[in-house]
Amino acid sequence: MGFAAGPSDPFFELMRPPPDETPAQTTAREKRELDAQRVSDMIDEQLKQERAQAKKEKNVVKVLLLGQSESGKSTTLKNFRMRYAKPAWEKERHNWRSVVQLNIVRSITTVLSVVEAEMSGDAPLDSPSDEDGNPDSKELSDDNEVEARKFTDKHQLLMIRLAPLRSVEQDLKRRLGAGADPIPSTLPMSATPFDSPSLHDKPHRGINEPVVRSWKEVLDPEKPRVSQSDDSEDGLDSATLTIAGCKDDMKALWEDKTVRLALKRRKLRLPDSAGFFLNDLDRIATRTYTVNDNDVVRARLRTVGIQEHRLRFKHAPWDNPKGKETGWEWRIFDVGGCRTSRHAWLPFFDSVNAIIFLSPVSVFDQRLEEDSRVNRLEDSIILWTSICSSKLLAKTQLILFLNKCDLLRRKLKRGIKVKHYLPSYGDRPNEVIPVVKYLREKFRDIQKQNSPEHRGSYIYPTTVTDTEATAVTLESVKDGVLRENLSSSQLI
Numbered sequence: 001m002g003f004a005a006g007p008s009d010p011f012f013e014l015m016r017p018p019p020d021e022t023p024a025q026t027t028a029r030e031k032r033e034l035d036a037q038r039v040s041d042m043i044d045e046q047l048k049q050e051r052a053q054a055k056k057e058k059n060v061v062k063v064l065l066l067g068q069s070e071s072g073k074s075t076t077l078k079n080f081r082m083r084y085a086k087p088a089w090e091k092e093r094h095n096w097r098s099v100v101q102l103n104i105v106r107s108i109t110t111v112l113s114v115v116e117a118e119m120s121g122d123a124p125l126d127s128p129s130d131e132d133g134n135p136d137s138k139e140l141s142d143d144n145e146v147e148a149r150k151f152t153d154k155h156q157l158l159m160i161r162l163a164p165l166r167s168v169e170q171d172l173k174r175r176l177g178a179g180a181d182p183i184p185s186t187l188p189m190s191a192t193p194f195d196s197p198s199l200h201d202k203p204h205r206g207i208n209e210p211v212v213r214s215w216k217e218v219l220d221p222e223k224p225r226v227s228q229s230d231d232s233e234d235g236l237d238s239a240t241l242t243i244a245g246c247k248d249d250m251k252a253l254w255e256d257k258t259v260r261l262a263l264k265r266r267k268l269r270l271p272d273s274a275g276f277f278l279n280d281l282d283r284i285a286t287r288t289y290t291v292n293d294n295d296v297v298r299a300r301l302r303t304v305g306i307q308e309h310r311l312r313f314k315h316a317p318w319d320n321p322k323g324k325e326t327g328w329e330w331r332i333f334d335v336g337g338c339r340t341s342r343h344a345w346l347p348f349f350d351s352v353n354a355i356i357f358l359s360p361v362s363v364f365d366q367r368l369e370e371d372s373r374v375n376r377l378e379d380s381i382i383l384w385t386s387i388c389s390s391k392l393l394a395k396t397q398l399i400l401f402l403n404k405c406d407l408l409r410r411k412l413k414r415g416i417k418v419k420h421y422l423p424s425y426g427d428r429p430n431e432v433i434p435v436v437k438y439l440r441e442k443f444r445d446i447q448k449q450n451s452p453e454h455r456g457s458y459i460y461p462t463t464v465t466d467t468e469a470t471a472v473t474l475e476s477v478k479d480g481v482l483r484e485n486l487s488s489s490q491l492i
């Protein structure tokens with residue numbers, strides 16, 4: 001039954017207009033009342049939307065991918081999308097072609113710079129012995145070695161013939177919205193998202209890498225492609241044509257013994273570096289190159305800023321099979337991992353359900369690109385400790401990927417000794433399983449000792465470029481996140 005203010009209502013007197021109200025005052029009062037009603041309606045509507053949003057958010061799981069630069073965050077995200085957002089992934093895949101091409105051109109220009117330096121006499125001192133056990137050295141340690149060190153007219157000619165790739169590099173960088181944007185080495189850095197960024201006294205940058213502001217934006221299949229005005233008549237862009245035209249010379253350069261030896265002397269192990277495709281030139285440096293999933297997970301494009309990706313699932317695990325489908329959504333946030341970006345992570349810690357932290361296990365002998373004084377494994381440990389200790393994240397589930405197990409295997413096979421870089425490893429066997437086991441225990445102890453509250457330990461050895469194995473890991477992660485967040489009532 002409705003309620004109308006009448007003479008018996010105690011509010012009637014209060015709400016009644018004054019008896020001596022003039023027509024102008026009536027108009028003004030009515031306008032005031034109308035305005036007040038409008039504001040009230042707006043607030044009601046806002047509350048309604050917030051309630052609906054909150055209801056929807058109940059079925060949302062927020063996952064943050066964290067870890068140092070090159071740890072494999074974006075590659076993990078690619079695996080998620082490949083598996084759980086297939087249609088969008090299929091649409092986007094083709095656009096990774098430019099990234100693969102840029103990776104190839106980058107590798108070639110790196111090699112060309114080495115040849116140029118060697119030819120102009122800017123040669124580094126040879127390493128006296130091959131402590132890494134690099135097979136390349138055995139190949140070249142015979143009487144032909146002296147001969148193999150000589151750069152000749154053949155190399156000069158290759159340099160001239162491959163020169164157009166430098167402008168292709170510029171074009172691809174422009175197309176990817178990137179080139180102009182290498183991370184300025186003068187930016188303040190912080191080891192953890194909780195430290196205040198400060199300036200680094202000796203800026204350093206290693207080999208150049210493609211850097212884009214947002215690969216999500218750049219690779220959006222709906223977005224018109226930039227800088228394609230020079231497309232040829234048969235629909236191929238000039239970068240593809242030039243790369244295809246340079247295929248034989250690129251192969252000749254990459255397979256040349258003198259070049260290999262020079263790269264080795266400079267300790268440049270291109271096959272282990274991010275975005276290496278020079279062994280696939282026959283397939284990729286062609287006019288008809290079609291990108292496959294394996295290429296995409298190996299392609300390297302640095303993330304700058306924070307990118308959000310949504311995965312929607314029609315059936316929520318808690319749905320009654322005979323009842324209404326509520327659905328659920330995974331919101332995955334991918335961040336730039338270098339020390340200049342970490343302060344930007346903090347605002348995302350507030351409402352996150354789970355963090356997938358990637359720590360590459362193969363980097364025990366490497367230094368950070370943005371700060372060459374810092375060992376990469378040490379950086380990862382500092383970062384992991386800070387995440388585990390955070391009170392803000394006390395209730396957030398932590399999942400650790402000990403990544404790049406394949407590269408660890410290759411490194412150990414070359415004879416690189418973990419104990420030289422990690423003395424606490426002692427005389428344990430220099431093999432993948434014991435090394436991963438050791439690191440797993442160390443990371444688990446750090447979590448145990450530093451977490452403000454008890455939390456479960458979820459640690460997976462991974463090689464996220466292996467999409468089949470990663471699919472199995474992701475299923476397990478999905479189940480684990482669901483279980484943990486249901487039990488702590490953060491979900492549904």
Ligand SMILES: Nc1nc2c(ncn2[C@@H]2O[C@H](COP(=O)(O)OP(=O)(O)OP(=O)(O)O)[C@@H](O)[C@H]2O)c(=O)[nH]1
Pocket residue numbers: 067068069070071072073074075076273274275276297298299300301302303304335336337338403404405406407462463464465466
């Ligand atoms: N061999 C090998 N390469 C990997 C693995 N995980 C990632 N990579 C490669 O390492 C490079 C860097 O990976 P990303 O996923 O871009 O690294 P990220 O953590 O997103 O780096 P930022 O965006 O700079 O923070 C890419 O070329 C990947 O293909 C792995 O397990 N094994």
Ligand SMILES: [Mg+2]
Pocket residue numbers: 073074075301302303334335336337
């Ligand atoms: Mg990334």
